[in-house]
Ligand SMILES: NC(=O)c1ccc[n+]([C@@H]2O[C@H](COP(=O)([O-])OP(=O)(O)OC[C@H]3O[C@@H](n4cnc5c(N)ncnc54)[C@H](O)[C@@H]3O)[C@@H](O)[C@H]2O)c1
């Protein structure tokens with residue numbers, strides 16, 4: 001049936017094959033140049049994506065549409081016969097994906113399914129994720145991503161980001177040149193030392209930048225090929241991993257001191273050399289000894305922020321602003337006790353101080369309202385070693401390790417857990433909070449789920465249901481006294497995608513604290529009365545996309561007003577401008593514009609078919 005047709009196309013086919021080979025080699029040669037131009041743009045000079053022919057088209061996750069190629073597209077692209085006859089619209093494919101996911105019982109298997117889909121069909125993956133945030137966020141992100149990192153050595157399949165090791169010192173730029181995308185705008189980087197609350201996972205921490213960047217696209221529609229996940233493998237101090245035969249990283253202790261610092265300096269400079277000075281670099285899950293130091297060192301030199309410090313601060317502030325509507329109190333009227341005094345806690349404390357100053361109290365008064373406890377007990381002035389900003393909150397008090405005693409003495413109205421210590425908010429602690437406050441505010445921010453300081457149900461059960469609660473990881477609905485509550489997720493996922501979008505599109509060079517206050521206020525403003533009534537301090541997860549666009553628009557506005565934007569001319573309508581730059585997860589037409597059916601093929605042709613349940617014959 002196809003013989004004559006094939007013959008008539010044979011000349012074209014040779015050309016197609018040559019083009020396919022050309023497209024691949026072009027991609028690599030382009031990528032090895034110091035160019036910031038888009039692969040698809042550059043390829044467009046010679047070949048459009050619709051001219052990446054034959055099986056290469058199906059193997060490229062950016063171009064693949066599964067069975068969503070029409071008969072005409074299959075003919076034109078030279079993929080006819082490489083797929084079964086059935087045509088399936090993207091909507092039909094989404095339904096199948098949902099059924100497949102439901103068929104897997106274990107969250108890690110769902111994660112693997114989605115990861116494989118990401119590798120195979122990018123638009124389908126992102127549409128599935130974006131349209132099912134509530135169900136799928138816990139799979140591609142916290143908490144399942146934590147499990148994926150713990151098993152990373154077993155589940156690693158294909159490159160999704162760059163591993164740069166300490167042995168590459170002196171050659172970091174060369175390694176960056178191996179990344180096949182020349183137009184990167186955003187990087188999420190980890191050195192794997194503090195992966196969620198799971199500790200040092202070394203190179204297995206790579207799951208975190210991959211997950212965070214998937215949210216850049218799913219929650220802020222930043223183009224996936226503009227994003228690059230990086231793991232800096234400087235070794236690990238995790239003895240179990242060093243002995244684990246499945247471990248995929250360098251089998252050596254962590255580099256520290258000058259060697260580490262020089263490596264990080266080289267990395268930052270290499271990013272700028274390769275991708276330009278406005279490339280956003282998000283630091284994620286570094287150990288606290290490095291997190292603060294590196295933020296201070298680089299924040300005014302590079303376009304960078306630390307999500308665990310600054311993104312977390314903003315999401316917690318958003319929750320506190322929303323809780324004002326329940327308590328009737330301002331932030332500057334609250335008394336805070338932090339359980340955990342590391343990156344997350346100090347970031348939150350610093351941003352709360354700024355918010356309190358805006359409400360009219362002095363910095364010193366604001367700091368006085370904040371107490372902190374860490375693994376060594378209450379943060380007090382006469383400690384021999386205080387970490388970074390801990391000095392701001394250290395009190396004139398005798399050392400004290402008894403948490404319950406401190407709660408009863410300090411009488412906090414807000415208790416914030418960021419200690420990675422599951423169950424630290426015991427029933428006694430929660431009872432004490434309820435006896436001190438009409439509406440105790442309790443945030444159990446530690447991730448993943450098992451590390452949360454208490455569960456949502458415990459928080460309600462031990463405070464007579466009067467608690468104002470959120471947690472970093474999702475919890476099932478709470479049943480208390482015949483009522484069902486749906487507590488929100490105080491997770492920096494509400495913040496970093498929107499901040500990143502605004503920063504990238506305005507070409508901002510330095511990310512100032514004001515942007516995190518803007519982000520916090522925006523999220524809080526999007527909390528509806530019905531959310532509060534359900535027990536949530538946040539808009540539903542499915543609403544993050546809209547929050548991100550609002551955050552980005554406001555950052556753009558602020559950046560142009562204050563001379564921080566570098567993309568000119570200034571767009572008049574900021575929202576319209578950013579919407580014009582967003583990623584589309586819908587399938588696009590793959591038919592070359594000039595393509596027509598060959599004359600008199602001995603094949604039964606039909607008009608271009610786009611209806612569902614069509615069969616290609
Ligand atoms: N919800 C979110 O968006 C979010 C964001 C960032 C971090 N986190 C979570 O917060 C936790 C901490 O992150 P981080 O970046 O601050 O880590 P970190 O290592 O910088 O700080 C941890 C802090 O907890 C303290 N701590 C540990 N054990 C303790 C104990 N038994 N009693 C009292 N204090 C104890 C440590 O001394 C340290 O001060 C992690 O579980 C992380 O996943 C959540």
Ligand SMILES: O=C(O)C[C@H](O)C(=O)O
Pocket residue numbers: 141142195196197285307308446447472491492
């Ligand atoms: O990754 C998360 O879920 C939030 C946060 O960045 C963390 O490190 O726990």
Ligand SMILES: [Mg+2]
Pocket residue numbers: 196284285307308
């Ligand atoms: Mg983190």
